[in-house]
Amino acid sequence: MKLYTNAHSRGNTVLPLLKELEIEDQVDIIQVDYANLNQPEYLALNPMAKLPFLVDQGSVISETPAIFAYLADKYIEKGFAPTLNDPKRGEYLKWLFFCHGPLTEFMDIKSLGVSAEQIQEKRRSLAFGTEQSVYRFIQSGLGQANPYLLGDRISAADLFLAYWLIYAISFKIVPYLDEFKPFIQMVQKRETVKDIAWIQMI
Ligand SMILES: N[C@@H](CCC(=O)N[C@@H](CS)C(=O)NCC(=O)O)C(=O)O
Known part of the structure; x- marks a missing residue:
């Protein structure tokens, strides 16, 4: 690959x-x-x-969550994706799609400086709805996490959500809410990310 x-x-x-799946030696990194x-x-x-x-x-x-989903499925024995007949698979997909869809749209709209009034006016056609609903969705998911989104095993969706939150918080697009802290700190402690500066910067 x-x-x-x-x-x-x-x-x-x-x-x-790649480190979590222990497949670094199977992927050539091409710098572009x-x-x-x-x-x-290209x-x-x-x-x-x-x-x-x-x-x-x-x-x-292409599309980062597709790469996450593809690799987690390709190496399903590593346990980073629920299997096809696992009922948790729907929730797993929900989190990947949420991060790539509504959460990304929300972050782009916020970083473009669109006002709260404009967001409120367009909320029914915006995929994320309102700022409040984005935070409520994440807070609710993390409130039920035990300790990961799908239960006691980490999945590619946990990694993907944590990266998006860290990125959004470090760029001051999203506040570092108390409800986010245990989850983010748990992911930051993983051996695979401890030397990655941007993941440790909040
Ligand atoms: N939807 C794509 C977005 C990819 C994307 O925006 N990549 C940026 C870097 S983070 C890029 O390649 N920018 C270069 C450019 O637009 O010239 C994904 O999630 O993978």
Whole structure:
């Protein structure tokens, strides 16, 4: 497999997953400058001209949560994804999709400086609804976490949510609410991320 990424890209979130799955030796890391993403060789792989993307046996997997889901399924024996017939799988997918959908939209809208009044006015068509509903959803999920989102085993969804929260909190898009702390601190203590500066920066 080849993972196309660079030091500034959200491809950084995939690197600890490779460690967690113990597959670092099976993935070549290809460094690509953002400035080169519009070259034909990269556009042929990802017409979005974005990083990261993973290539496995001729298939191109772009979109970070798709890479998470793909790798966790490919190495399902490592326990980072519930199996197909596990009822927890629906909740697992819910968290991956929530982070990539409503949470990402919310963060983009906030970082663009859209006012609370505009958000309120457009809330029915915005995927995240309101700021309050985003926090309520995460607080409720973490309130039921035991200690991970799906119970006593960590999954790729925990890693993905933790990265998004750490990123959003460090950029002051989201406040570091008390309800987030035990979960984030638990993920920060994992051996695979202890040397990753941006994950430890809050
Ligand atoms: N939806 C994509 C977004 C990827 C994305 O926005 N990547 C940024 C880096 S974090 C990028 O490649 N930016 C380079 C550019 O737009 O020139 C995902 O989740 O993987």
